[in-house]
Amino acid sequence: MTPFLCLAILWVWFQAGPLTDAAQLQNFQDSLGAVLRHGSLSHMLMNLGLIAVAGAVTERDIGALRSAGLALACVVLGSLAQFLITGPDFLGISAAAYGFLAYAILHSTPTEKLVQTWVLILMFLALEVWFQSDQLAIYTHITSILIGGGYAMFGSLFGGKEPVLKPMQMTHLSAVIAIIDETDDDDAREAESTLLEEGFDGMFVLQQRGQVLGVTGYYLDEQVPDIAWLSWTYLTKSHTGEGYGSQMMNNLLGKLKDQGVRKLFIATSDYDDFGKQLYADAHRMYEDFGAEVELKIPQFHGTREAKIIYGLNNPEFVPGPAEAASQKTGLRIRDGAPEAESDRVIGLVWRETDEGLSGMEDALQDARRQYAKQVSLAVPSDLSEANSDALAAHGFEKTGALKDYYAPGLHQDWWICSLANK
Template sequence: MMPVTLALCALAIIGYLGFGAASPDAPPDNLADALLAVFRHGNIRHVGLNVALLLIAGPITESRLGSAWTLVMVALSAVLGTIAQFYLVGPAFVGLSGPVYAMIACAVLTTVRPENQIWVAVAIAAVLGAEIYWLSDKIAIYPHLLSTLIGGSFAMLSSLFGSKHPTLKPMQYSHVSQVVAIINETDEDDAAEAENLLLDEGVDGMFVLMHKGRVVGVTGYEPDDQVDDVCWLSWTYLAQEYLGQGYGSQMMNDLLGKLNKQGYRKVFIATSDYKDFGRSIYAGAHRMYEDFGAEVEMTLPDYHNVGEAKIVYGLENPEFQAGEPPMPSEKTGIAISGIAPEPETKGVVGLIWQETPAGVAGLDHYLEKARGQQARIAVIALPSDLSRENAEALETHGFKEAGKLTDYYSLGLHQVWWMCSLANQ
């Protein structure tokens, strides 16, 4: 939500549509009228540009300052800029450029890294100097100048006097670029995928770790598509410069607290043993998971690619109150009805199945179809009761039990994974 930004945009549009373009031949008669003229504009391009800039800078500023402080900043820039221009130059000026400049200055200075803020401030000063030198007779210089100083001051105060401890907040679209940059520090492929999915499917369930106005980490969860009280950890990354300082642990702890309130009994964490020049890039994340009590429940060798295994951690909610276990199904058989590529793999297909009264059907046909598609491996994940009933038939077709996710479906009913190597068959 960005109520201040949306309110300013709405007032600018209403002012233009309701009262028309402001005429230079009829300037405000007094200071009160000059203050109201902040929401008037000279033409459609004038109001369009200010609204566009507000929609760019506003969400960033509100996410860092909060709506209340953003409103204070906007009010100060509008009032002080108008007073200065009115008494020092005259009443012939209109528009939201003062609040816009404050928003831009704050957004820019709270987005860049601290070590680069001085250079950005110099660049902003250079732009203002150019305006004063070449455009002082065409634009309202004092609202621009004072509002930039006010916006910059709020950015600095936010950095100095903001929360000393990082806080986990719901992710907004304005955070996407910073989140993608953080992920890209560790995994370029994940960064590209995250950017596409976040922009296309939204940011529900995602959180950012904020520290002194900056995004320093990202985490989140995805509800499981089969079981209501189970979820999966989503992209969880920390900016490289904040590693080893306890930020990752706090981020995980805060997320687990939120998941507990939503009634999730277990969190699964899918990761891998991918190595970059011999270094396991997820080793630090694995240690963090283990510190929180997560345990490796399943390792699928060569799942993502040859030499890269899929690792799944499980983390139980100790406060979850278990209900009665479901009644076991009377059906004991499975029928294979299709195959589909497994996500984030090369050459691995999953078997799609349905329950049947008894026996195994369709397995030969779809394994042959998988070989025709040059698949390396076929996998199937079954409830533990069906797995037990059909283990012999699966083994006869070359499958081996690869691991299980404990209590996946319910307490005592696990998800058992089977793998079949197709390369030598």
């Protein structure tokens, strides 16, 4: 809607030019007919800019139809107020521009700052009245601001204002990073860097009246297409305990179901912040949704911080025919690389061979040269079982498994070798 309104303003300007003599307007109908006319280029460009920016924000939040209704209400009622007080000596579409501007500002203002925002708006109007009351349609501006601001504040009377999970955009980034930083400043820095580099696909914000209350998202597994991992999921501390975290998770699971995701894994930790489990509330929420701890690796992130992975099945997933089992039972260890966010943990890279375990001693020697504390190996459960004795002989212990990771019945077994005392 907003682009068409901007095009209409430009078309009228280039077709009819400026209307420099408002005395030509004789009645209210003439004033309404002149809403797309402007007295000067600067007058037209100012209204055009306000509508292009604030109108786009408004339309994104309430849709084209309601935005058109808001613009119409501002134009008719704002023009009527000006006409009743001063007569038909005004023109331009500043009514819609100011209505959109008031909505965009107040809809994105946190509740605790509404009073200060209204004070600033009233101060701005007072300056208009004091310095330019003889040049501007002041009463149109006042009426339109009240309409746009009132709709932003009391729009729930015309439609639900419950928090809504929306796709994340660049405009949400600063609020999202601030929310993450409330809990974990390291995560906040990493999230900002990653989101700026990789974009916002799969990320969502929980938004109410323009205010971002939380963030969540997912990314698909690189190896298994119907497996997803929970991305950064945080709720602002001012709204914890209100059920919004559960709402985010529930809405996200609905989106994953629609994409055919079979299972969601959640990587977290038992980070202890001076005696307080930092992610305890999040863990309780995961468990309330039916997620279970499937893997815990002590000292993975630090001496006192374990890696924890929850698994959450999609109960509505209908599995297809089972894939034929591989006849190969061997493992060739190719090399290793540091595990993300780990405290000197090397993750091994492998490939399937006909039989037997090879390349492990070289990989362990290389890990020692990198001063690794631990070496991890994640393999399908059938290969894990076939090579369990050989892995144990190299000092590996099985620490857990991500159930049904590769396919129903085919898990991802995790083996850990501690190099601390070797």
